[in-house]
Amino acid sequence: MTSSTVEDYLKCIYLIQTRSTDPISTGLIASQLKVAPGTATAMMKTLSESGLITYEPYRGVRLTQAGSKLAAHVLRRHRVIELFLVEVMGLNWSDVHSEAELLEHAVSELVLDRMDEMLGRPSVDPHGDPIPSPRGVLREKEYPSLISCPLGGLLKVVRVTDQSANFLRLLERHGIMPGKEVEIASREDAADSVIVRSSSGKALHLGFRPAASILVEPGE
Amino acid sequence: MTSSTVEDYLKCIYLIQTRSTDPISTGLIASQLKVAPGTATAMMKTLSESGLITYEPYRGVRLTQAGSKLAAHVLRRHRVIELFLVEVMGLNWSDVHSEAELLEHAVSELVLDRMDEMLGRPSVDPHGDPIPSPRGVLREKEYPSLISCPLGGLLKVVRVTDQSANFLRLLERHGIMPGKEVEIASREDAADSVIVRSSSGKALHLGFRPAASILVEPGE
DNA sequence: TACCAAATTTTGACATGTCAAAATATTACA
DNA sequence: TGTAATATTTTGACATGTCAAAATTTGGTA
Ligand SMILES: [Mn+2]
Ligand SMILES: [Mn+2]
Ligand SMILES: [Mn+2]
Ligand SMILES: [Mn+2]
Numbered sequence: 001m002t003s004s005t006v007e008d009y010l011k012c013i014y015l016i017q018t019r020s021t022d023p024i025s026t027g028l029i030a031s032q033l034k035v036a037p038g039t040a041t042a043m044m045k046t047l048s049e050s051g052l053i054t055y056e057p058y059r060g061v062r063l064t065q066a067g068s069k070l071a072a073h074v075l076r077r078h079r080v081i082e083l084f085l086v087e088v089m090g091l092n093w094s095d096v097h098s099e100a101e102l103l104e105h106a107v108s109e110l111v112l113d114r115m116d117e118m119l120g121r122p123s124v125d126p127h128g129d130p131i132p133s134p135r136g137v138l139r140e141k142e143y144p145s146l147i148s149c150p151l152g153g154l155l156k157v158v159r160v161t162d163q164s165a166n167f168l169r170l171l172e173r174h175g176i177m178p179g180k181e182v183e184i185a186s187r188e189d190a191a192d193s194v195i196v197r198s199s200s201g202k203a204l205h206l207g208f209r210p211a212a213s214i215l216v217e218p219g220e
Numbered sequence: 221m222t223s224s225t226v227e228d229y230l231k232c233i234y235l236i237q238t239r240s241t242d243p244i245s246t247g248l249i250a251s252q253l254k255v256a257p258g259t260a261t262a263m264m265k266t267l268s269e270s271g272l273i274t275y276e277p278y279r280g281v282r283l284t285q286a287g288s289k290l291a292a293h294v295l296r297r298h299r300v301i302e303l304f305l306v307e308v309m310g311l312n313w314s315d316v317h318s319e320a321e322l323l324e325h326a327v328s329e330l331v332l333d334r335m336d337e338m339l340g341r342p343s344v345d346p347h348g349d350p351i352p353s354p355r356g357v358l359r360e361k362e363y364p365s366l367i368s369c370p371l372g373g374l375l376k377v378v379r380v381t382d383q384s385a386n387f388l389r390l391l392e393r394h395g396i397m398p399g400k401e402v403e404i405a406s407r408e409d410a411a412d413s414v415i416v417r418s419s420s421g422k423a424l425h426l427g428f429r430p431a432a433s434i435l436v437e438p439g440e
Numbered sequence: 441t442a443c444c445a446a447a448t449t450t451t452g453a454c455a456t457g458t459c460a461a462a463a464t465a466t467t468a469c470a
Numbered sequence: 471t472g473t474a475a476t477a478t479t480t481t482g483a484c485a486t487g488t489c490a491a492a493a494t495t496t497g498g499t500a
Contacts, residue, residue: 005487027447036489041449043487058448058495088308089334099328106326108319114309225457247477256459261479263457278465278478 004105007074008033009043010052011104013063014071018140023060072136077112078104079125079132084115086126093126093177094168127168128159128178128215143215146184146194147208154181155216162213175200176214224325227294228253229263230272231324233283234291238360243280292356297332298324299345299352304335306346313346313397314388347388348379348398348435363435366404366414367428374401375436382433395420396434 002010012032016024030040048055052067063071081103082096091099107115116122116134123139124130132138143158144150157180160171175198176182185195185203194211196204206214222230232252236244250260268275272287283291301323302316311319327335336342336354343359344350352358363378364370377400380391395418396402405415405423414431416424426434 003486025447026449035487037448038450038490039488046486085331089331089338091330091334095330099331102326102328103323106322108322110311110315111305111309111319114311118309223456245477246479255457257478258460258480259458266456 002070005043006047006050006052007070007105008101009040009047010063010067010071011074011078013053013061014068014075017063017068018138023056023062025060029061069136072132072138074104075138076132076134076136077107079129080112080115080119080122081107082125082127083119083122083131087119088115092169092172094165094172096126097163097165124159124178126178127161127163128157129161143217146182146196146206146211146214146216147187148212149184149216149218151184151187153219154183155218156181157214158217159215160213161215162210167210167213170204171214174198174202174204176204182214182216222290225263226267226270226272227290227325228321229260229267230283230287230291231294231298233273233281234288234295237283237288238358243276243282245280249281289356292352292358294324295358296352296354296356297327299349300332300335300339300342301327302345302347303339303342303351307339308335312389312392314385314392316346317383317385344379344398346398347381347383348377349381363437366402366416366426366431366434366436367407368432369404369436369438371404371407373439374403375438376401377434378437379435380433381435382430387430387433390424391434394418394422394424396424402434402436 009029012029013024016028016032026040026044027037029044030037033040044053044055044061047053047067048061051064052070053061053063055061078100081100082093085091085096085099086093113134122131130139130141141158146155149155157176157178159178160168160176162168171177174196176196181199183197185197187194189208192208194206194208196206196211196214198204229249232249233244236248236252246260246264247257249264250257253260264273264275264281267273267287268281271284272290273281273283275281298320301320302313305311305316305319306313333354342351350359350361361378366375369375377396377398379398380388380396382388391397394416396416401419403417405417407414409428412428414426414428416426416431416434418424
């Protein structure tokens with residue numbers, strides 16, 4: 001029914017909509033999906049005619065109920081698959097995103113439910129990203145990041161929002177992953193620098209951009 | 221690189237080629253893949269230009285080395301995935317064919333190898349179909365079927381070539397699956413009838429067509 | 441308020457797969 | 471050996487996604 005292309009557009013819009021409620025520009029969608037601006041515009045017309053988004057030319061788009069539900073299901077598949085690849089198949093958390101990007105369009109509801117069951121109905125994926133419920137509800141918790149959390153004391157890593165494979169591998173080498181504990185050794189605005197100490201003992205030097213993508217739970 | 225459409229065409233040709241060596245008509249390919257005759261002809265030109273088949277108009281096609289290798293890999297993926305779905309995910313053998321038909325185009329070499337490893341490098345899929353090696357070699361064993369095997373004595377089911385879901389479910393209800401033992405209670409050419417007794421005790425009445433799709437190993 | 445730079449949409453083109461129906465080739469048989 | 475039934479190919483059309491480049495709109499600035 002809905003092509004994998006349409007699914008990717010919907011998922012993209014959904015993810016952007018997660019972070020703010022104003023209408024989303026076609027240009028942003030185009031850059032996220034790495035297509036030409038005109039390509040995104042053309043697709044917005046298609047989605048609009050299918051009742052999956054509302055589209056006001058030059059103003060932007062919003063998902064409808066129907067579009068939102070569909071997108072949430074695609075995202076659910078994506079994240080369950082990622083976790084399955086890590087937990088059951090033993091893949092590295094840095095590799096699963098690109099695998100899931102394809103598999104999310106090929107896995108049936110039956111297979112997805114079996115994965116979900118084998119994983120014990122999990123609520124977050126290997127990166128700490130929340131998994132939409134089978135009914136399509138996404139519960140985004142608010143967490144501080146390494147640049148917004150209070151200094152001093154142990155922090156539990158709960159989520160890493162920068163999914164680039166190289167970055168994830170770097171973090172893994174330093175033992176920085178959801179569930180692990182870290183401590184901020186120093187943080188200096190002017191120097192755009194955060195130094196994190198992980199339980200591995202090693203200190204990791206990060207700029208503010210990457211540091212902001214590591215979300216933590218302040219010490220219990 | 222190669223689209224899932226091309227992969228399905230190659231796999232189709234490959235499967236037909238395992239049963240006879242003469243050139244394969246575009247009409248047969250079209251009917252197998254449920255596309256219009258002209259559609260298959262158009263694709264034959266594409267495949268031919270890509271060097272994946274040799275094509276003589278009105279005569280038929282043959283896979284080249286390159287095409288054969290590609291097709292064997294698609295078939296390998298298909299069969300490993302089927303077995304994974306049955307053994308690891310707990311799906312029924314009647315459901316996995318259609319699932320694998322999609323997944324075979326979405327699973328990476330990395331994930332496939334993990335599946336293969338978890339399954340202990342298997343040589344046959346849930347239907348007893350042989351799995352091509354990682355290098356693309358397919359070893360088809362010759363087995364007699366319920367209409368060609370000798371009468372009397374126990375027979376071990378080794379393969380079921382009719383993959384229709386309803387038929388497979390019927391067989392399962394009667395305990396007829398690869399690895400199980402059966403016995404031919406009666407076989408009558410003129411009546412187009414084979415009566416099989418399985419270890420479940422129940423007798424199953426089959427016509428010659430379905431009976432021919434059940435391959436067996438004569439009692440040791 | 442008029443203009444300009446940036447963003448967006450439109451246009452024209454192309455690639456891939458598909459079909460229905462017309463044209464053509466093959467083959468069986470009369 | 472000629473013809474007719476059958477299979478195959480060709481033709482013209484369409485659906486989906488994509489791009490480059492031209493045209494248009496928007497919103498800020500002079
Ligand atoms: Mn995707
Ligand atoms: Mn993730
Ligand atoms: Mn397929
Ligand atoms: Mn099979």
